[in-house]
Amino acid sequence: MELYDIAIIGAGPAGLAAGIYGARAELKTVIIEKLAAGGQMATTSEIANYPGFPNPVDAKELAENMRLQAENLGVEFISKGVTKISIDENSNKVLSNRRGDIVTAKTLILALGAEPKKLNIPGEMEHVGAGVSYCAVCDGSFFKDKVCAVVGGGDTAAADAVYLAKVCKKVYLIHRRDELRAAKTYYTELSKLPNVEFVWDSVVEEIKGQFKVTSCAVKNVKTGESSELEIDGIFIAVGTDPVTKLAEGVVALDERGFIIAGEDTKTSVDGIYAAGDCRTKHLRQVVTAVADGAVAATMAGEYLGA
Numbered sequence: 001m002e003l004y005d006i007a008i009i010g011a012g013p014a015g016l017a018a019g020i021y022g023a024r025a026e027l028k029t030v031i032i033e034k035l036a037a038g039g040q041m042a043t044t045s046e047i048a049n050y051p052g053f054p055n056p057v058d059a060k061e062l063a064e065n066m067r068l069q070a071e072n073l074g075v076e077f078i079s080k081g082v083t084k085i086s087i088d089e090n091s092n093k094v095l096s097n098r099r100g101d102i103v104t105a106k107t108l109i110l111a112l113g114a115e116p117k118k119l120n121i122p123g124e125m126e127h128v129g130a131g132v133s134y135c136a137v138c139d140g141s142f143f144k145d146k147v148c149a150v151v152g153g154g155d156t157a158a159a160d161a162v163y164l165a166k167v168c169k170k171v172y173l174i175h176r177r178d179e180l181r182a183a184k185t186y187y188t189e190l191s192k193l194p195n196v197e198f199v200w201d202s203v204v205e206e207i208k209g210q211f212k213v214t215s216c217a218v219k220n221v222k223t224g225e226s227s228e229l230e231i232d233g234i235f236i237a238v239g240t241d242p243v244t245k246l247a248e249g250v251v252a253l254d255e256r257g258f259i260i261a262g263e264d265t266k267t268s269v270d271g272i273y274a275a276g277d278c279r280t281k282h283l284r285q286v287v288t289a290v291a292d293g294a295v296a297a298t299m300a301g302e303y304l305g306a
Contacts, residue, residue: 001102004106005029006028006030006105006107007105008032009108010031010110010112010278011038011067012041012289013276013290014113014276014292015039015111016067016070017066017294018031019297020297023073023074030077030078030105031078032081034080037064038062038063038067040113040277041059041062041063042059042063043138044156044159045058047062049285049287080097083246091106092104107273109273110275111293112243112247113242116240117239119151121205122207124207127207130211131212133234133235136159136164141167148172149172150174154238157180157182158173162186162189162190165190172231173198176202176203178201204218215229216231242256242277242278258281260279260280261274263295265295270303273296274296275292275296276289
């Protein structure tokens with residue numbers, strides 16, 4: 001059975017950067033990803049804050065360029081899922097799935113990413129795909145000239161509102177506070193858009209509609225006043241949950257399920273590293289994910305004595 005120096009689970013920016021740095025260190029590196037390369041980066045249209053680009057860069061193009069760079073350096077890609085991680089008698093990391101596929105490596109980098117957080121309110125899950133979405137870029141075109149709401153106050157929510165304002169007749173941006181957590185440049189841009197309306201200090205309590213979304217119930221958290229917005233769609237951007245079920249029982253997780261790892265990306269298990277949105281960190285952006293990947297591969301190389 002082939003033994004890799006580094007196995008990476010996940011082909012988002014963290015995993016791809018780890019692959020690039022691993023290959024450049026002449027370490028035999030494999031990236032395992034059951035979906036397309038890019039992770040959450042590939043679900044947005046443009047990235048405006050990635051260093052080195054004077055203008056917003058196409059997210060899918062950036063993801064593909066990272067993948068090609070890794071591939072050209074000799075990184076192997078395996079398009080299969082992993083359902084179990086174990087460690088053998090030689091401290092090698094053994095990755096397997098229900099079909100019996102096995103990949104063995106001396107070190108492991110977990111670049112598992114995260115997924116959109118749910119509101120967990122009545123009507124949410126019933127209307128997924130029928131007006132409820134977690135990806136404005138993916139589904140925004142379905143709401144051309146319609147009325148939509150975006151829930152959230154961070155960079156993702158603000159970016160979604162900007163994107164939707166280009167195609168929708170009207171966009172409500174609903175946030176539980178009285179100012180955005182997003183970069184101030186987003187607020188400046190949104191304030192200039194005539195079809196964007198801020199709904200401050202408010203939370204969505206219910207998403208309504210029989211076969212598709214027709215409205216949402218909104219409550220002002222300061223006054224207690226309830227109202228209803230007539231909408232055709234609602235885009236939820238209130239943060240992310242780590243996709244770390246695979247890591248449970250393997251490495252230490254925090255109370256939210258993120259892998260406990262510092263800036264050195266080292267986990268509680270020697271030879272296993274965590275990079276990107278799945279690890280404990282303050283800022284989850286493409287640039288920090290790429291940095292994590294570079295650090296993780298470097299740490300793996302040091303562990304191997306490379």
